[in-house]
Amino acid sequence: MGKRKFSCFEVILIVLFLMVSTVAVVLIALMATAEDVIKDDEVPEVPKDFVPQCPIIALGERIDCYPDAGASQRSCSSRGCCWQPLNETYVPWCFFPTNHGYQVMSEPSYGKAQLKRLPSPSLFGADIEELTFQAERQTPNRFRFKITDAHKKRFEVPHEHVKPNNTDDKLNYEFVLVKNPFGLRLRRKSSGKVLFDTTIGPLVFADQYLQLSAKLPSSNIYGLGEHVHQQFRHDTNWKTWPIFARDAFPNGGTHNLYGAYTFFLCLEDASGKSFGVFLMNSNAMEVTIQPAPAVTYRTIGGVLDFYILLGDTPEGVVQEYLELIGRPVIPPYWALGFQLSRWGYESLDEVKRTVERNREIGLPYDVQYTDIDYMEDKKDFTYDAVKFRDLPQFADYLHAHGQKYILILDPAVATSPRVNGPYASYDRGTKKNAWVTESDGKTPLLGEVWPGETVFPDYTNPACIEWWADEYERFYKEVKHDALWIDMNEVANFKKGSTKGCAINNLNYPPFTPNILDGLMYSKTLCMDAKQTWGKHYDVHSLYGYSMVLATEVALKRAFGNKRTLMLTRSSFPGAGKYSGHWLGDNAANWNDIKWAIPGMLEFGLFGIPYIGADICGFFDDPTEELCRRWMQVGAFYPFSRNHNAQYYKPQDPAFFGADSLLVNSSKHYLNIRYTLLPYLYTLFYKAHVRGDTVVRSLMHEFYNDSTTWTVDRQFLWGPYLLITPVLDPGVDRIRAYITDAVWYDYETEERLTSRKQHVEMFSLRTN
Ligand SMILES: *[C@@H]1O[C@H](CO)[C@@H](O)[C@H](O)[C@H]1NC(C)=O
Ligand SMILES: *[C@@H]1O[C@H](CO)[C@@H](O)[C@H](O)[C@H]1NC(C)=O
Ligand SMILES: *[C@@H]1O[C@H](CO)[C@@H](O)[C@H](O)[C@H]1NC(C)=O
Ligand SMILES: *[C@@H]1O[C@H](CO)[C@@H](O)[C@H](O)[C@H]1NC(C)=O
Numbered sequence: 001m002g003k004r005k006f007s008c009f010e011v012i013l014i015v016l017f018l019m020v021s022t023v024a025v026v027l028i029a030l031m032a033t034a035e036d037v038i039k040d041d042e043v044p045e046v047p048k049d050f051v052p053q054c055p056i057i058a059l060g061e062r063i064d065c066y067p068d069a070g071a072s073q074r075s076c077s078s079r080g081c082c083w084q085p086l087n088e089t090y091v092p093w094c095f096f097p098t099n100h101g102y103q104v105m106s107e108p109s110y111g112k113a114q115l116k117r118l119p120s121p122s123l124f125g126a127d128i129e130e131l132t133f134q135a136e137r138q139t140p141n142r143f144r145f146k147i148t149d150a151h152k153k154r155f156e157v158p159h160e161h162v163k164p165n166n167t168d169d170k171l172n173y174e175f176v177l178v179k180n181p182f183g184l185r186l187r188r189k190s191s192g193k194v195l196f197d198t199t200i201g202p203l204v205f206a207d208q209y210l211q212l213s214a215k216l217p218s219s220n221i222y223g224l225g226e227h228v229h230q231q232f233r234h235d236t237n238w239k240t241w242p243i244f245a246r247d248a249f250p251n252g253g254t255h256n257l258y259g260a261y262t263f264f265l266c267l268e269d270a271s272g273k274s275f276g277v278f279l280m281n282s283n284a285m286e287v288t289i290q291p292a293p294a295v296t297y298r299t300i301g302g303v304l305d306f307y308i309l310l311g312d313t314p315e316g317v318v319q320e321y322l323e324l325i326g327r328p329v330i331p332p333y334w335a336l337g338f339q340l341s342r343w344g345y346e347s348l349d350e351v352k353r354t355v356e357r358n359r360e361i362g363l364p365y366d367v368q369y370t371d372i373d374y375m376e377d378k379k380d381f382t383y384d385a386v387k388f389r390d391l392p393q394f395a396d397y398l399h400a401h402g403q404k405y406i407l408i409l410d411p412a413v414a415t416s417p418r419v420n421g422p423y424a425s426y427d428r429g430t431k432k433n434a435w436v437t438e439s440d441g442k443t444p445l446l447g448e449v450w451p452g453e454t455v456f457p458d459y460t461n462p463a464c465i466e467w468w469a470d471e472y473e474r475f476y477k478e479v480k481h482d483a484l485w486i487d488m489n490e491v492a493n494f495k496k497g498s499t500k501g502c503a504i505n506n507l508n509y510p511p512f513t514p515n516i517l518d519g520l521m522y523s524k525t526l527c528m529d530a531k532q533t534w535g536k537h538y539d540v541h542s543l544y545g546y547s548m549v550l551a552t553e554v555a556l557k558r559a560f561g562n563k564r565t566l567m568l569t570r571s572s573f574p575g576a577g578k579y580s581g582h583w584l585g586d587n588a589a590n591w592n593d594i595k596w597a598i599p600g601m602l603e604f605g606l607f608g609i610p611y612i613g614a615d616i617c618g619f620f621d622d623p624t625e626e627l628c629r630r631w632m633q634v635g636a637f638y639p640f641s642r643n644h645n646a647q648y649y650k651p652q653d654p655a656f657f658g659a660d661s662l663l664v665n666s667s668k669h670y671l672n673i674r675y676t677l678l679p680y681l682y683t684l685f686y687k688a689h690v691r692g693d694t695v696v697r698s699l700m701h702e703f704y705n706d707s708t709t710w711t712v713d714r715q716f717l718w719g720p721y722l723l724i725t726p727v728l729d730p731g732v733d734r735i736r737a738y739i740t741d742a743v744w745y746d747y748e749t750e751e752r753l754t755s756r757k758q759h760v761e762m763f764s765l766r767t768n
Pocket of ligand 1: 087
């Protein structure tokens, strides 16, 4: 690909639709709070001789000492913090003094140092007095430091790919340990720039509250997840993002979603020099980004295990990060084709009618899905022998036309028997003790999901992996299919915690709860004191999807052998991309969600899951023809290009709109461009796999010396050479697009563009 190509979408229909969302999501605050379980006498006294040092600090550099609710002068001073009220709400009124934290007791150097807590008051109790700090030169571009209890082992993520490493090569960074209070500065050697400076705030290390802040050299911060970030570059105006795997709608709130990603990338300046920060920690946490610019992590368990990765370019940082966590799988070539799915097919006949009408219009279309509808009473490893009678042969029916079949499985397993006898999958799992248990380590925890009462497989248990792979292999032999989609693995539970609720203790009600949805740890999931082989659900909750991905990889290998297949997961954790793709979850048919999918895709590129896309035309709600047509156009350029729809909404497969409709013509036109360019897309996946390149890519990755690109997130690139500029608003026939300083050609007309380094108005060049 020598020349850069450019493509703009035609716009024909000029009808303005007022989008009225029919699904209102009401978040109900829960009544039970930490106050119920924290007794006054558990909060340590303020040391008598402690005097907070409160020099004048720039407002944007204040580190919040009251991340929970209810700061007052009195409560602030009981934490030994500084109180300076302001007439505005974002800047914290209660902030840390400069003499809070730990002190380095031994000579700083690579290797270990001992830290001792300064006699300052506690925030949430159970502070750990002595810590071990450990620094590791992992590669010339990768620095790791870990802080943990000096005397007691704490939970650490048992990651499948990340391994210790040491290098004797010349380093591109140097680090300075500041002794009192403890802090560290990591500097880029070539420019002298300080990349990560924790002396802006204290280290707090209690059993259930760990906090560290770092000042950054620039506000060009990208990443953290999984959330809907309405813009790709972060807003540094005191935004707090919770991280804790959660089944929730990606509707634009600042709440936590399906996956857990602490990684962010920081572009230092127009030189392209960049670095990434990854905290290996799976506990519930929140991350605040403030104007300094600075970042503050507040996690409620585990250890502080940071990796800082240097690159000469943003791409270089992603490559360094993916070498650490595992580079992405290459999807099979067919998985780059267009895909159709919905929840709510009434029968296999309805699926076939959909397949046939879309074949008839000549739609480029390679994959058909079935959601949970195919199952008998929504039970895994079964199919509905009446409505989906011919399911075992459905793959043959598709294969005869060169198409593929993907079906869904959920983790939760029903406890009830089948229509005509025992539910053998459940019985075999019970025999193997495959389930997550209550805090006693024996009684399987009961919850409720689609099939009614369920247990939850503990994919961190080798016996459970064996059970899952065995059940899958049996089912694969019964119902032939080509790949697997796994869902509901946050893990989702319709009951709060369990059918019995959850006990009142420090796991279910920690002293500090990050700013997560509902403010309740076990909302829509399991009790935090539930037990798994890797540890307490409190520690491993956000690893549920990741452990299911690892178990499913074993299952797929067993069924498919060396034949290539595909996995799609809803919940994920760093490293999941080594085996699986992801979609952006249960979006809705509106003009916000079509826009927000672009930052979402760009972020999953940073996270190492380049096989990514949003549900085209929206999952919930009925799209207008115009929205669905625009979405088919932009979706033709999602790496994972699937139109998927929820139960009870009208069909939205292209053929439903009529064989001669504009939507069908337009979908075919853009899908044909996609298919023409598949060798290029596949090559990008190859480069992602062998080198860690991104596939869908921000303009900032290629044109970092042009600051205008740093915030562009309504256009995106495929690799370095194809710029996609979609229409994302109703009723418009022209859009403002940014053209960078390079030789660009219009894909459709092959005309060379004359504009460079400017915004241009683009409009319909052709109609069809
Ligand atoms: C705070 O109050 C002062 C004086 O009343 C006013 O000048 C200033 O604009 C206010 N700042 C904000 C952010 O409201
Ligand atoms: C370990 O360090 C060496 C030397 O820098 C590097 O070449 C290698 O890729 C690293 N290995 C891993 C797994 O990070
Ligand atoms: C779609 O394309 C067909 C065949 O080219 C044409 O007959 C039809 O008028 C087009 N429909 C619209 C709405 O443009
Ligand atoms: C920016 O980078 C492009 C190539 O990517 C180069 O042609 C151009 O001269 C650079 N501009 C500046 C101001 O460095």
